[in-house]
Amino acid sequence: MSHFLPLSRVLRLAGISRHALQEMVRAGKLDTFDGMVELNEFLRAFPDTCWEDDGEYRRITEIKEKAFGKRVFERALPDKEVLAARLFELGNEYAAARALLMHYSQVLSWLDEKIDEIEEDKSAETRHALHTLRAFVVRHLAELPPDAEKIQKLIAQERILKIMSAHVTLHPSGLEFSVEGSDTLLEAALRAGVSLNYGCSNGNCGDCKARLVSGEIKKIHAHDYVLSQAEKDNGVFLLCSCAAVNDVVIEASVAGARDIHEQRLAAKVKSVEVFNSQVASLHLLAPRSQRLRYLAGQSVRLSAQGVSGRYAIASCPCEERHIEIQISRNADDAFSELLWGGLKAHDSVEVQGPYGEFVLEDTSTRPVIFVAFGKGFSPIKSLIQHAMSLDQAESLDLHWLADGAGHYQNNLCRAWADALDNFSYVPHTQAADVESTLAGIVGDYPDLHRFDVYAAGTPAQLQIARLLFLSSGLPVQHWHADAD
Numbered sequence: 001m002s003h004f005l006p007l008s009r010v011l012r013l014a015g016i017s018r019h020a021l022q023e024m025v026r027a028g029k030l031d032t033f034d035g036m037v038e039l040n041e042f043l044r045a046f047p048d049t050c051w052e053d054d055g056e057y058r059r060i061t062e063i064k065e066k067a068f069g070k071r072v073f074e075r076a077l078p079d080k081e082v083l084a085a086r087l088f089e090l091g092n093e094y095a096a097a098r099a100l101l102m103h104y105s106q107v108l109s110w111l112d113e114k115i116d117e118i119e120e121d122k123s124a125e126t127r128h129a130l131h132t133l134r135a136f137v138v139r140h141l142a143e144l145p146p147d148a149e150k151i152q153k154l155i156a157q158e159r160i161l162k163i164m165s166a167h168v169t170l171h172p173s174g175l176e177f178s179v180e181g182s183d184t185l186l187e188a189a190l191r192a193g194v195s196l197n198y199g200c201s202n203g204n205c206g207d208c209k210a211r212l213v214s215g216e217i218k219k220i221h222a223h224d225y226v227l228s229q230a231e232k233d234n235g236v237f238l239l240c241s242c243a244a245v246n247d248v249v250i251e252a253s254v255a256g257a258r259d260i261h262e263q264r265l266a267a268k269v270k271s272v273e274v275f276n277s278q279v280a281s282l283h284l285l286a287p288r289s290q291r292l293r294y295l296a297g298q299s300v301r302l303s304a305q306g307v308s309g310r311y312a313i314a315s316c317p318c319e320e321r322h323i324e325i326q327i328s329r330n331a332d333d334a335f336s337e338l339l340w341g342g343l344k345a346h347d348s349v350e351v352q353g354p355y356g357e358f359v360l361e362d363t364s365t366r367p368v369i370f371v372a373f374g375k376g377f378s379p380i381k382s383l384i385q386h387a388m389s390l391d392q393a394e395s396l397d398l399h400w401l402a403d404g405a406g407h408y409q410n411n412l413c414r415a416w417a418d419a420l421d422n423f424s425y426v427p428h429t430q431a432a433d434v435e436s437t438l439a440g441i442v443g444d445y446p447d448l449h450r451f452d453v454y455a456a457g458t459p460a461q462l463q464i465a466r467l468l469f470l471s472s473g474l475p476v477q478h479w480h481a482d483a484d
């Protein structure tokens, strides 16, 4: 009896990145069938995996989650109705397997009786052959195959993952994510960096409508928005109200920068984090009922106490209500003066936006180079966190050319590099000659045509960088830039 594992659970069980798994499939090192891996094939490809504990995966996840400022990995239980439905499904599988075993046992008893019957009136030679056959069957039933214990542990691990999470595939983008704990499908998508269409996020507007193609979902939050009978018959539901019971395929469109309309909301200052005498982060908390919808890399206008300014967002939409803005100390910028002059926790700040199209190509699997000039690190940080959540790109390389403010989040960048195999960080001290620093970077990528480049800095810095990258083989459509 074959047992198949979906790729999302293979990632968790083997403790490897999505990209590493895709590379194994591409290189023919792991056979898949319809997006699934057969259990024995899994054991062949990952013979050294330890089933006692998924400690390595948990360790990496914890570092990654801490680095992202998101919740630490926890075995959060699903909503109780979803949990009941998953346990019911598991119970059915167990009952079917038990019924099958009882059937096999009956067939064996019947075979035993049949052999007795035949033995009575056959020749000594036939009796000997039947005796040998019976001994063969009894011996093999008593002896467990060498891999039995390993297979048992693997199936147990996989079943636990199946109870704790469900896998979602989106059509037509092909993007995938997992739903864990008591998250709705919308919350899980945003946490995974997938920017689905939505509005109110609490069942009032209908903007998060999607269609269930396969699998089972359950409504876990009541909603005021009324779906027509025709929509319900067609499998249409609200992403912000439902969770996945099992692995599902959903038809839902992914939003681009132009699909997100301008919003205005009253946020509260959570904290001000001063990095040094030149740069500080303003951490804001959006109201529970109205989180800011934006894409990583976009910017917002902040207003408070009669002054305002426009800044790149440094956080990622996967951070839910938390919005981080990094602001330089600048006497000509009234909002910056307000921040440095004593904006404090619980003060109100109006947030308006988002603006800009400096966003990630979220379905690209190409390797990515991020180039941050000075405080251009802010939108780059947002993009990196988004790229890490998506886990799509082959590799992520960050080059940070610091200005007088230095590499003010050096430890964070090093933590990313420690946690992720496909992330590298190179801090550069910005020499007077930016061109020679950039030439050194470009020289390290002889195959630049394969990459996407995202750069943020002043218009002059970006112009030099653009010329160098394009003249060294980067296709123009793979160059993305954001000027301070």
Ligand code: FES
Pocket: 198, 199, 200, 201, 202, 203, 204, 205, 206, 207, 208, 209, 225, 238, 239, 240, 241
């Ligand atoms: S986002 Fe408004 S109903 Fe779901």
